[in-house]
Amino acid sequence: MAAKNQSARVPGARVPGVRAPSAKVQAQPLPIQLDRLLHDHMRLGIVSALAANDGLSFTDLRTTLGASDGNLSVHARKLEDAGYVACVKSFAGRTPRTDYKLTAAGRRAFEKYLDHMDAIIKANRKS
Numbered sequence: 001m002a003a004k005n006q007s008a009r010v011p012g013a014r015v016p017g018v019r020a021p022s023a024k025v026q027a028q029p030l031p032i033q034l035d036r037l038l039h040d041h042m043r044l045g046i047v048s049a050l051a052a053n054d055g056l057s058f059t060d061l062r063t064t065l066g067a068s069d070g071n072l073s074v075h076a077r078k079l080e081d082a083g084y085v086a087c088v089k090s091f092a093g094r095t096p097r098t099d100y101k102l103t104a105a106g107r108r109a110f111e112k113y114l115d116h117m118d119a120i121i122k123a124n125r126k127s
Contacts, residue, residue, distance in 0.1 A: 033116075034113065034116050034117070035109055035113050035116075037078065037079070037084070038110065039113075040075065042065065042067060042071060042072070042075045043075045043079055045064075045065045045067075046061060046065065046072075046076060046079060046085065047079065047084060047085070047102060047106060047110045048110075049061060049065065050085065050101065050102040051107065054101070055099050055100060055101040055102075056099070056100055057097060057098065057099050057100075058072065058073075058076075058097075058098040058099070061076070061100060082106075082109075083103060083106070084102070084105060084109055084110075085100050085101070085103060085106055086100070086103050087099070087100055
């Protein structure tokens, strides 16, 4: 027995109030999958900043990205767990210091991400 508010749908039938996507959109699937880990704006910012530098301290990254301590540490940890970023903790006198560096795997992933984005941009500029 069907619920009151459910109506039978005929495959291919037009739904009132919903426009069908144009054929142009349907004909151009994404040619590649983006790295979901790097696609987040904070993680992409971390990797971008580290790619442009030999390494950065937590404080430098936080200032550069305008991030909170908690937000930066959570995203940096995800990148570290994936092997994209190396984290070294030390002390400068009695002050704790955390430094981050992009790993070889992180650099490869970032370059692949940039190539993917470039391919998407080029595909959309042709149309």
